[in-house]
Amino acid sequence: MAWMAWTWPTAIFFMVIAGLLITFSVLAIKFPETPRRGILRIETTRGDRLFITLLGSAFINLAWLGVVGAQQPFALIVCLIYALAVFRWV
Amino acid sequence: MNKTVNQKAWFLVLPVLLLVAFSAVIPLMTVVNYSVQDTFGQNEFFWSGLIWFEEMLASDRMWDALGRQLMFSGIILAIQVPLGIFVALNMPKSGVWSSVCLVLMSLPLLIPWNVVGTIWQVFGRTDIGLLGYTLDALGINYNYTQDRLAAWVTLIVMDVWHWTSLVALLAFAGLKSIPDAYYQAAKIDQASRWKVFRYIELPKMSGVLTIAILLRFMDSFKIYTEPFVVTGGGPGNATTLLSIDLVKMALGQFDLGPAAAFSIMYFLVILLVSWVFYTVMTNLDKEES
Numbered sequence: 001m002a003w004m005a006w007t008w009p010t011a012i013f014f015m016v017i018a019g020l021l022i023t024f025s026v027l028a029i030k031f032p033e034t035p036r037r038g039i040l041r042i043e044t045t046r047g048d049r050l051f052i053t054l055l056g057s058a059f060i061n062l063a064w065l066g067v068v069g070a071q072q073p074f075a076l077i078v079c080l081i082y083a084l085a086v087f088r089w090v
Numbered sequence: 091m092n093k094t095v096n097q098k099a100w101f102l103v104l105p106v107l108l109l110v111a112f113s114a115v116i117p118l119m120t121v122v123n124y125s126v127q128d129t130f131g132q133n134e135f136f137w138s139g140l141i142w143f144e145e146m147l148a149s150d151r152m153w154d155a156l157g158r159q160l161m162f163s164g165i166i167l168a169i170q171v172p173l174g175i176f177v178a179l180n181m182p183k184s185g186v187w188s189s190v191c192l193v194l195m196s197l198p199l200l201i202p203w204n205v206v207g208t209i210w211q212v213f214g215r216t217d218i219g220l221l222g223y224t225l226d227a228l229g230i231n232y233n234y235t236q237d238r239l240a241a242w243v244t245l246i247v248m249d250v251w252h253w254t255s256l257v258a259l260l261a262f263a264g265l266k267s268i269p270d271a272y273y274q275a276a277k278i279d280q281a282s283r284w285k286v287f288r289y290i291e292l293p294k295m296s297g298v299l300t301i302a303i304l305l306r307f308m309d310s311f312k313i314y315t316e317p318f319v320v321t322g323g324g325p326g327n328a329t330t331l332l333s334i335d336l337v338k339m340a341l342g343q344f345d346l347g348p349a350a351a352f353s354i355m356y357f358l359v360i361l362l363v364s365w366v367f368y369t370v371m372t373n374l375d376k377e378e379s
Binding site for chain 2 (some may be wrong): 002003004005006007010013014025028029043051055056058059063064065066069070072
């Protein structure tokens with residue numbers, strides 16, 4: 001795997017994402033759900049909301065990096081608020 | 091009626107997932123790894139944190155390329171969508187000529203990108219190309235290798251030639267699905283041609299047109315081969331679109347770190363648009379059913 005140029009931070013990053021995907025897959029199997037319509041007027045399941053959260057978080061982090069500077073922990077706090085909002089209202 | 095969703099069927103896509111893992115996910119993970127490191131070759135890497143992302147976000151080069159890319163996508167959409175609808179409206183609805191039109195319209199779609207690029211590269215040359223030679227003979231100063239405007243016009247006309255058929259075919263499919271009763275009702279009401287288009291044809295085509303717009307946006311946003319073959323991103327940087335700039339950075343300059351950061355941001359934009367595309371399509375299907 002040396003050719004992939006792994007580092008610990010990137011490995012942790014992917015482990016967190018993999019962990020989230022596995023958790024949500026297990027949740028989806030154990031507790032099936034009906035899709036619902038939120039403020040975006042589209043049907044979403046928990047998985048969709050996770051996707052919207054992750055994609056949005058990527059943009060929030062980039063915006064933070066570009067506008068404020070490399071202080072990502074603060075950006076992550078914004079992401080967390082965003083995630084809560086997505087899971088509550090979308 | 092709300093049905094509970096059974097998610098177990100997702101396990102059936104595991105084989106595809108494995109395939110995609112090798113062809114896309116693992117290379118993408120490698121790109122993420124590159125984006126936080128620096129290298130001078132020999133597969134030796136040094137941790138550099140987020141500086142490549144900061145550098146890219148602050149670089150005029152990337153924003154300029156993004157601006158050109160958005161302008162390119164905007165212009166081709168503004169031409170191809172109305173033109174495609176216009177062509178579809180004027181195509182024969184049935185009979186032999188309908189089939190002839192359909193075959194002719196499909197031809198440009200069957201030609202590989204690099205061949206399209208080569209066709210237009212030769213077509214536009216003032217020494218041997220029919221278009222370039224004719225324009226030159228008419229006294230019009232046309233040289234796509236030196237003049238920015240000529241380069242842009244060539245790329246846009248080429249893309250319009252290549253892809254308007256797709257919009258036209260989709261719009262045509264939308265038109266064909268309108269029952270005759272609608273037109274008869276319009277005739278009884280003595281509706282004008284414009285009103286028939288505005289209140290019958292356009293609403294009935296809106297589904298396929300959404301798909302056409304999103305498809306054309308995504309495709310034009312990723313365009314690489316045709317401009318690369320025709321202008322190579324020139325003159326200067328005039329037609330250096332995002333993917334051309336990215337390849338220059340990654341392979342030309344071997345700046346793997348910045349190129350990786352650039353790729354990730356580019357990928358995120360494509361991912362966002364694809365998601366919108368998928369969501370709009372699935373929601374349209376649901377509304378129709």
